[in-house]
Amino acid sequence: MSDGESLRIAVMSDLHVFTQADPGKAPSYLRTQENVPNPLENPLHSLELLVSTEPLKADLLLSPGDLCDRADPQALQFGWQKVKDIADKLGAKLVVGTVGNHDVDSSHLNEIDAWAGLKRLPDYPTDDESLSNEYWARHFTVLHNTAKDYRLVVLNSSAYHGQIDIEKNHGRVNDQTLRELNTKLAREAPPAINVLLCHHHPHQHSEVLLGEDDWMKSGQLLLDLLGTANLGSWMVIHGHKHHPKLTYAAGGGASPVVFAAGSLGAHLFPQLSTRTKNQFHIITLDLDRCRKCGLSGWIQSWSFSFGLGWLIPDGAMAGLPHRAGFGFRNSPRELAQRVAPHVGAMTDWKDVVEAIDDIDFLLPQDLSAMKYHLKKDHGVTLWEEGTIVRKASKA
Secondary structure, rough: OOOOOOOEEOOOOOOOOOOOOOOHHHEEEEEEEOOOOOOHOOHHHHHHHHHHHHOOOOOOEOOOOEEEOOOOOOHHHHHHHHHHHHHHHOOEEEEOOOHHHHHHHOOOOEEEEEEEOHOOOOOOOOOOOOHHHHHHHHHHHHHHEEEEEEEEEEOOOOOOOOOOHHHHHHEEEOOOHHHHHHHHHHHHHHHHEEEEEOOOOOOOOHHHHHOOOOOOHHHHHHHHHHHHHHHHHHHHEEEOOOOOOEEEOOOOOOOEEEEOOOOOOOOOOHHHHOOOEEEEEEEEEEEHHHHHHOOEEEEEEEEOOOOOOOEOOOHHHOOOOOEEEOOOOOOHHHHHHHHHHHEEEEEEEHHHHHOOOHHHEEEEEEEEHHHHHHHHHHHHEOOOOOOEEOOOOOO
């Protein structure tokens, strides 16, 4: 595990704040009238406790959209202010949002201009007025930070909502936006870390009956563009699905890391609630390793339980584990071959990770595959506690 310089990104996605709802049909735990006597029954109040007691810190906070539910103007303002409040408690110097489908008044329930409520939000999507104007005009903008060696593309995948009716059913990035983005990125020397923030998923995410039609149209073209070697190494952060997931995009070895953030506050429908919980995330990107090996780091996640607050995820039904790595793309079986010689009859797993730090940057599914090959090929069993490895004779 690296102890060098890092970039920490907090992610608060899909709050779905509401003002009024029919009995039994509240879309989330988050209502603008804050009269919850127990803070552990409210994801925002409970998150404030988590941030202060851990304590947690972040360099920037990203909000991938759906601050409110069904374009509720009061809830939209409330949600954005709460995101900024949490950012302040985290010590984040930058807060950036992007538009979710629920943030747009696509049905023109409140105003003729479907975007009026969003454009009235202070410091949205960023506190730089010129960059915000570019975001509204070109459907994306690019932020740079030389001190932390990163750039951030903020993409509006909901840009066509409020126009023809069918567009509200999915996201989109059009050819003109892709051309302009390519031109802008290609004229710059890429930094160590490149992040794209959007709301809709750029490739299919249809687990748990989540549907296959609401993705970002031309999203794979976007991923192919970001996977071009001369544009740097990328992570795409999105929301929308309420189902946390960490993968690599289709393509070559430079394809982006794609992180689907869990929902911070939405009530999850029954099929989904058996597979995940509401989650809050902090991404840590290892700058030294990113410069040498491409985008690498890990994501810490906490799961919300009503009445208990934010807890370390427990088991496969909780969403992403408390710590999930990414960046090491070689064969888990080959890595198991490298690990096995470091294991004696009783070995502290932390010592193995210290000796072979590639382990720390395995996707959760690749970590599981490596454990499988350790046991099958080398007779090595990792205890569930994650602290001791036992080597037994092979049958």
